Amino acid sequence: MGQIFRYVAMLLRAYARDRTALFFGFFFPLIFMILFGVLNLGAAARVNVGLVDEANNDDSQRFIATLSRIETFRVSRGERSDEIERLTAGDRDLVLVIPADFRVAPARPGSAVPTLTLYTNSGRPEQGAIGSSIVTQVVDQMSFAVTQTAPVISTKHEEVSGHNLRYVDFLTPGILGMTIMQSGIASVAFPFVVDRQRGVLRRIMATPISRRNFLAAHVLQRLVTLVIQVLILLGVATLMFKVTVVGSMIALLLVAILGAALFLCLGFAVTGLVATENAVPPVTQLVTLPQMFLSGVFFSKEAAPAFLRPIADYLPLTFLNDALRSVATQGSSLAEIGPQLLGLAAWIVVSFVLAFRFFRLDT
């Protein structure tokens, strides 16, 4: 163990001097974050909501008032048939019908729960997706506030609806996921292919250090830098864009480390598949680019074309982004993101097998 830690310390020292690595690891994701955050491509994510209030009672008024306070929403009201027509015409992204029996109260045993109907415009999928996820959150919070006792909950509710539904809040976990993916793969693929080509690995393997300790030190160093990257990105998001992480930071970091493990393994696998430095970018792009667009980094993954959705749903970055986003924006516990963690675990197994099969230290 002493050998591993001493080696990790040396690797971190070298990393801190590597300007290229620092640029791609720290500066590059920050540029993305600031670009998308400042330009607030949330403007593109502004959602036109048509509300049809068939209940017209105190509860429905309160519900509508809550929805109207949400920055992302531009709310208008009308009759069901008119609103559906406007949805078809593209003037609305989403139409929400509040049923006549709408009320916010614990359900009486045996009686039906009031059902909200959501119509979305299939031509504007990301707005529909963002809108419906926000509506779902608001509904969840309202019913939560009712079924649980207490003023504690209602303050949380205010905070959440006030801060947590902006585009940057949506964006931040996506940028984290993207960074983990790109750094994870690139921080292994580039240095190992270059060092193998230059004969560095051969030189080190001429010393008695075991392959296991050698690789353990490299993996550990990557995990340490990834955690630092994640913390810096979160720091900037919090300070510059007032992003609030609703869930636990520990849970968020745990998910990030799982994601890092996955993409580091993929990086090792890539290293085995390419012979020269020049072949690294095309192969890594092949792995990362589709995920950047299909896995919900900048926009909801629902924005992916319908025929790609079945694939998009099972991509490694999709599981990672969904898990990070769920913790960051909805405060989900690790138990609540069980399915995503399971997906990540399955991909870790797959990529570990790939790495084990293809990675080699010698030319």
Add this chain to the structure above:
Amino acid sequence: MTTPIIDVRDLRKSYGAIEAVRGISFAVEKGEIFGLLGPNGAGKTTTVEILEGLRRADSGTAVVAGVDVRADPVGVKDRIGVQLQSSAFPEHFTAKEMIELFAIFYRRTVDALALLRAVGLEDKAGQMAEKLSGGQRQRLSIAVAMVNDPQVLFLDEPTTGLDPQARRNLWDLVREIKARGTTVLLTTHYMDEAEVLCDRVAIMDAGRILELDAPRALIGQLLGRGFTKPVVQQQADLEDVFLELTGHALRED
């Protein structure tokens, strides 16, 4: 006679259909500088890499510093120092840190400055290794090979690509290492280098050892067979001219 520090018996190694080493045997005595000579592709590097525990022989035995290379390659690596052909150091480390880094690989603590002093690089301790000149890098590479206080030092074409000043400087360094009691096995295809440095040489070609003896003895045998070449009585050659004009001092480029 003492036990040889390197004992090689009937070593063979093929890569597919190519027989790189075809059954060689030789022994290196403790404290000598032993040269493996031969043209490119003669099997020198393969032989050396088997002795260093980097490759497995197909058959035959090799014992280095009392350790069977095939049975315990890690044990061999722990007892020897190596300088590999066409290898490089990791980037972003100073000369001093490079020594410390390799000491970690051997689970040792070393006096890095003392090792740098021994190869004349003490004043470059804080410089990034990748910024050193070719000759300086070779000397650093020897300092790194000495971190585990090895019983045998393997040098694979140590002076290839160096200018005449740096070559001579490296020869002096190798002699100093020998004087401290370390056995040196080097490969080279420069005959002048072998002649001035090596106590004994083995001449290899096509995977076999053709002759093995002291350089003087080999020359004597050749002359004894009646060999002559047109003699131009020349008291100096172009290298002497070059060194006379540019001096013996090392260039720190």
